Amino acid sequence: MTxxxxxxxxxxLDVDGTLLNPDTGHISAAVKAAVHRAIDAGSQVVIATGRTVLGTVPVLDELDLTSGFALCSNGAVLVDVAAREAVSTETFELAPVLAELSARLPGAIFAAENLGVGNLxxxxxxxxxxxxEQRLATVDELAALRAPRLIASWxxxxxxxxxxxxxxxxxxxxxxTLDHxxxxVTVTPKGVSKGSALEKLRAELGVPGEDTFAAGDGGNDIEMLRWAAHGVAMGQGPELVRAAADEVAGPVAEDGLPAVLDRWFR
Incomplete structure (x- = not known):
């Protein structure tokens, strides 16, 4: 947007590599301040992450977010930030996906999200x-389930x-989507991505499509960056992600996100 x-x-806003610096495991004071300036100015900040609800709550706590929404598991789970609880969840049958991935990725191990508890x-x-919690299960036991997210680690x-x-x-x-x-491999229900979940939430909130912004650094952020009226890729992200964005910010280690947000929220 010019x-x-x-x-x-x-x-x-994506979490890992956008808000949170993976090298430190924390969100910098500059990032936190920039997020709160945007909220104080009346903008709706939505955390959009591949993390589960359990992995997202500490991020909400570190950011001191007390209202709004978070999209977890790449958009499959919508969280009420005030309650720190899932309010809607989309799931899919694991059996056909497990069969394909087991054949294509011999030796891969799997983790199926057990909402609010951990993973099988x-x-x-x-x-x-x-x-x-991690609870051991066989592939056959997973194949009998539905889940919002499946991870395959090769x-x-x-x-x-x-x-x-x-x-x-x-x-x-x-x-x-694939991690860089x-x-x-992170698997979610058919048609579900950060971008699709954000579009649904945008419509429910009544925000015009031309007033949307997104920032991320991973392959699971590409649909979100394309969805936004102004999509920003973090500088350390791969070329595929940068190519999907309208702008490339500095890397997370250099507080690239605040440098962009401060253009509108000083």
Whole structure:
């Protein structure tokens, strides 16, 4: 947006790599202040993340957010920030996706979100990768379930190898994105993304489409950046993400987000 009088009324923000610096594990004072300046000016800030509800609540606490909404699990779960609880959830059948991924990614391990509790896992994940309780289950046990999010971790392989293996593949009855830091596939219900969930929320809030802003750094942010009237990719994000944005900010380690938001919310 080049109109000097324009200000975003709905601001969608990714967490890891956008709000939170993965190197420190925290949100900087500059980022927190910029977010609150936008809220104080009357804009609706929506946290949009691939994290589960359990992983998002500490972020809401660190930001001191007490109202509004968060979209978790790449848009499959809508959270009331004031209550710190999910108010709507979309799920999908795991069986056909597990069959495809098990065949295409031999040796992969899986984690199915157990809403508000943790994950059902086919093997234990490192504790910093998943939020909440990890309960062991077989692939067959997962296949009998529905869930809002499924993670496949292809241990021993690189993100590039994963991307090559799944290039051009359409998994059944789901939407999936690839992580650019870890050899991870994140699977959500068909048609569900941060972008689709934000559009639904935008309409419910009555915010005009031309008054939307989004910032992110990962493959799961691409639909959100394209959805926004003004999409901002963080500087450390891969080229595919930067190409989807209207603008590229500085990296998260250099407080790239506040530098952009301060254009409208000084």
């Amino acid at each position: 109109d000097a009088a324009w200000k975003p009324r709905l601001i969608a 896992v086919t093997a234990e994940f490192p504790p910093n990768q998943l939020e909440g 241990i021993g392989h690189s993100p590039d190898e994963l991307e090559e293996r799944l290039a051009g593949v359409e998994l059944p009855s789901c939407t999936f 830091y870890e050899p991870w």
